[in-house]
Amino acid sequence: MNSVLPSPRFPDLNGFPDTTAFRVEPKLEPLDEDLESPPGMFTPGSSARNRNPGFDLNANADGVASVGTSSGVSKGAAAPEASNVLSEFNRISEIFNSAFTSGGCEEEESVMEEEERNELALAIVAVPEEQAIVPKKIKYPPRSNELVRVTNLTEEDEQYYREIVRRARMIFDSLSVSAVVDDDRNIAGGTFDRKTRGDTKAAGLMRECGLWLNRDKRIVGAIPGIEIGDVFFFRMELCVLGLHGQVQAGIDYLPSNRSSNGEPVATSVIVSGGYEDDEDSGYVITYTGHGGQDKNGKQCAHQKLEGGNLALERSMHYEVEVRVIRGFRYSGANSGKIYVYDGLYKVVDTWFDVGKSGFGVYKFKLVRMENQPEMGSTILKMAQMLKTKPLDVRPRGYLCLDLSGKKETMPVLLFNDIDNDQDPLHHQYLVSTVIPKYVFQVGSHSGCECISGCSFDCLCILKNGGEFPYDNKGMLIKGKPLVFECGPQCRCPPTCRNRVSQKGVRSRFEVFRSRETGWGVRSLDLIQAGAFICEYAGVVLTRDQAQVISMVGDTLVYPSRFAERWAEWGELSQIYSDYVRPSYPAIPPLDFAMDVSSLRNVACYISHSNSPNVFAQFVLFDHNNVMFPRTMLFAMENIPPLRELSLDYGVAEEWTAKLAICN
Template sequence: MAPENSSEENNVYSEFYRISELFRTAFSQQKNNDAEFVDPDSQAIVPVPENQLSAAVAPPKRKYQQRSSELVRVMDLGVEDQRYFRDVVRKTRMIYDSLRVFAMAEDEKRRALGLTRRARGDLKASAVLRDRGMWLNRDKRIVGSIPGVYIGDLFFFRMELCVVGLHGQPQAGIDYVPASHSSNKEPIATSIIVSGGYEDDEDAGDVIIYTGHGGQDKHSRQCVHQKLEGGNLALERSMHYGIEVRVIRGFKYEGSASGKVYVYDGLYKIIDSWFDVGKSGFGVYKYKIIRMADQPAMGSAILRFAQNLRTNPLSVRPVGYVSLDISMKKENVPVLLYNDIDSNHDPMYYEYIVTTVFPPYAYHGGSSNGCDCVSLCMDDCACAMKNGGEFAYDQNGLLVRGKPLVFECGTGCRCPPSCRNRVSQKGVRNRFEVFRSRETGWGVRSLDLIQAGSFICEYAGIVLTREQSQIFTMNGDSLVYPNRFAERWSEWGDLSQIFTDYVRPSYPSIPPLDFAMDVSRMRNVACYMSHSSSPNVLVQFVLYDHNSVIFPHLMLFAMENIPPLRELSLDYGVADEWTGKLRICN
C-alpha cells in the first residue's frame, strides 16, 4: 500500500511528457535536419496517473509478466515518500537475501543426501520473487533515479539488480526499451553496467568512454564490427534526446559472495558518440558519458577510499585519528577512533571489553551438556536439536533466519573450532571505526563491506540484576535494557510473503529478560551505534558458554549489505524524541 497522500506527493510525477506522435514527429524532423533539432527532454516519457505511484515501484502480487514499455521520471519526492520507497526496497532486498540464504541451506541438506547438485541461490531467489510478482518497477520503466535506491548501494548479484529494477538485463550491459516494445518505436537506454568487459572502455570516474555491446568472442575479445542497433542505438537515441542513464559499476571484490560486487554510482548524461576502430582492429561504437552534478559521492570511489584506509589510514587521513585501536588488541582486528570535528575523546576513557560479563552463577552447571561430535557437526547433533533440529547458520556463517534464541556449540562441546555452529563467539572480523558525527554524535562504520546476514559483533557490557540496576540508576549511570530492543530478528528470514504456511519461529523460547547492562565504565564498539527506526543491524540472542537462558549474549548481525563507511544503526526500541539518540539512562 502507498502512503497517504501528502502535499509533496501531488508533485511526485510533476514532469510529464507528451507521447508517441510528437516524439515521432520530432524524430522525423531530426532525420531531415539534425542540426536544427534541439530538445533536451525525451518525448518518450509519458504521463502516468498519480494513484499508480506505489504500483510503479511495488506492484501487487501476480504471475510474472513482461516489463512495461512506458517510461516515467520520478521527481520531487517528499521526505515521507522517500522513507516509504526506501522501506519497500529494503524489505524486498531482505526477502531476496533471506530467500537466497535459505535456498542454499536447503540445497546443502539435499546434497548431503545425494539428491541434487549444487544450485545457484541467487537465481533461485530471484525466480521465486519474479513468479510471485515481487520484482519492483515492472509496471513502469523509470528513467533516472529509482525511488528507494541510493547512490552507493551495493549488490553481490546481477539478478538482485533486476529484482529492484535498477538494471533489468541479467547479462547485457545496456538496459533499454527495445523499439519493438517502445510506445514511440524507438529504443531508449535507461542504465548501463561498467565492468571493464570491453577492452576499449575508459573509466575515469566522472567521465566514461563506454564501448557499445556486441562483436566479442568467448574470450571477451572484439572479433567483428559492432552495429548501430539494439542497446547501441538506444544509447545514441538517449544522447540525442538528453535522457540520463543510471551507471552501475561491477568489479571483482575479495570476500564477496559472488566474487564480484556491483555499486550504483548515480546518473550520467551521454554527450557524444562516434564509430571508431578498436584495439583489436574492429569497428566499435563509443560513447562519452559524464556524471551529472550535485550528487552524493560515487559508491565505487568510497570503496577505493575504504580500501586505502584499511592498508594505511594515516596516509589517507593524516589528521583526525585519535587512536588506531581503542580495543588495545583485545579484538581480532583494530577498532579505530576518528574525530575531525571537535576535541571530544570520550571513547578513550572507558575500558574496552570484548564480550559481556555475566554473574558467576550464570555458569553453574550450564556448560557441560554440549554435543559429542568429534568432527564437524551435522543436523543431528545435540546443539542442532536445541535449535529445533537445524543450525542457525549456513556453511558461510550467514544467519539463515532469526530466532528467539540461538544455541551455538560451546565450551562443553567436543567439536573443533571450525564447526559451522561457532560463528558469533569467534569475535569481530571486520575493521570498524568509531567516528564523530555532527548529526548523530558518536557513530560506528566499517571499513569493510558487510554482507547481509553476517555477524558483526557482540553488544557488550556488565550484566546487572534488577536490584543492582536500581542502585546504578540512582547514581545516573548508563544502563541498556535488552528487553527494550525491537525484535528485528523476526524480520530476517521472514518468508511469509513466499510461503503461505510460514510460521514465525518461537523455539527455542526464552523468558522475558529481567536484567540491565551497565556500559558506563566498560563497553565495546557496539555501544556507539546510533538508533534508527529503519536499522541495518539486528540483535540476535545467542548462548554458547553457558545454558542460562535468562542471560543470553546480544549478538549483532547485518540486516542488509552494508557498504564501507556507511553508519551502522540499531533499533533500541526507546529513543530520545528530540535527538533520535538512544536514551540509555533510565
C-alpha cells in the same frame, strides 16, 4: 502521486533507418559465476514471441514522462491495485529465452527481442529431442513500455520507498541464503545431488509471487528507494529491484520495436571492464558499445548501430540520463564480483573508432551529472586504502588507531575531525559481556560429540530445532528467539559451522564523531546481509543492581527493550503461505540490564534508528541459562564501507534522548 501527463512524442528523424526489427546483440558482461539457474526460472529453447510494438509514450521534452509526488499521497499511490507510477510488487515479464551461438561471433546469434534473449553464459548442452524434458512455462505480464521519471519526492516519500526496497532486499537475501542451505541438507540426506544458484532461485520465487519492483513502468533516472553507494552481490538483485533489467547484457533499454516512434532509449549501463576498449576515470567514462565479440570476449567483428548502441545514441540525442552501475572483483562474494550504484550520467558524445583488436567499435562518452552524492565506487576505494594506510588518507582526525588495544581480532579506529571530544578514550574496552558466575552454575551444559564438525543430528543442532543457524560462510539463515552455538564443552573443532559469534569481530570498524548522531560506528569493510558484526558488550546487572545504578542517573542498556528485528530476517510470509514466525527455542522475558558506563565495546557507540541496518540476535554458547543470553549483532542488509551502522534500541522517545553513549 500525480498522474502521468501526456506531452509530445519523440520527433521523427528524416532518413533514419527503420529499426522496428533488428538483430539484438546485447553487450555481455562477465556473468556471476557459480552453478546454474533454478528450474522454472529461465526456459531454454523457446522462440521469440511477437508483440505489438505500438503504444502511446507520454513524454516531456526529452521523451520521458515526469511524475511528481507529494507527501500524504505516496503511500496510497503505491498500493498494488492502484494506477500509479511505482508498484511495490508487480509480476515481471519473462526476461529470458535462450540463445545458442552457432559460431565464433555474436553476429551468428538468432534474432530475438531484447527481453527474451538476455543470454546466460552457462554451460548449456543440447539434449536429444526424445530425452528432452520441457518444463511448464509460466506466463508473466510483459515489462512495461512506458518511460517515466520520478521527481519531487518528499522526505517522507523517500523514506517510504527506501523501506519498500529494504524489505524486498531482505527477502532476496534471506532466500539466497536459505536456498543454498536447503540444497546442503538435501545432499546430506541423499535426496538431491546438484546445487542451484541461491540468487537465481530467490529471484525466481520472488517473480512467481509478484515481488519484483518497478516493473509496471520503466523508470528513467533515479529509482526511488535506491541510494547512490548501495552495493549488490548479485546481478539478479538488480533485476529484482528494477535498477537494471538485464541478466547479463550491459545496456538496459526500451527496444525500438516496443517504442511508440520506433526508436530505442537506454535507461542503465553496467561498467565492469567487459570490453577491452572501455575507459573509466570515474566521472567520465568511455563506454564501448555491444556486439562483435566471440565467446571468449574478444572482438572479432565490426559493431553496428543497433540495439543498445542505437539506444545510447538516442539517449544522447534526447539528453536522457542513464544509471551507471559499476562491477568490481571482490573475494568475499559468492560470484567473485559486487555491483555498486554510482548515480546518473549523461551521454555527451559518440563516435565510431577502430578498437584495439582492429575492428570497428562504437564508443560513448558518459559524464556524471552534478549535485549528486559521492560515488560508491570512490568510497569503496577510499575504504580499502584506509585499511592499510589510514594516516596517508586522513592525516588529521585520528585519535587512536586501535581503541580495543589489540583485544579484538581487528583494530577499531577512533576518528574525530569535528570537535575536541575524546570520550571513548576514557573508557576501558570490553571484548565480551561480563556475566555473573552464578549464571554458569544453573542447569547442565553438555556439549556435542562431533569430532570433525557438527551434522544435522548433533545435540547442539537439535537444540536449534534440527536446523543449522548459519550457512557454511557464517551467515545467519533466519532470526530466532535464541540461537544455540557449540561451546567449550563441545568436541567439535573451532572451524565448526556452528561457532560464529564467539569468534569476535571480522570487520575493521571505526568509531567516529558525527554532527547528526554524536558518536557513531562505521565499517571499513563491506558487510554482507546476515553476517555477524559483533557482540553488544557490557556488565550484566540484576534488576536490584540496575535500580541502584539508575538512581544515580547512569544510563543502562536493556536487551529486553531491543526491537525484535530478528523476526524480520528470514521472514518469508510473502513467499510461503504457511510461513510461521519462529518461536523455538523459547526464552522467558529477560530481566537484566547491562552497564556500559565504564566498560564497553565498539557496539555501544552504534546509533539508534527506526529503520536500522543491524539487528540483535540472542545467542548461548558458554552456559545454559536462557535467562542470560548474549546479545549478538548481525547485518540486516548489505552495508557498504563507511556507511553508519544503526540499531533499533526499541526504546521510548524520552529514553532514547538519554542514550548518552552515542549522543
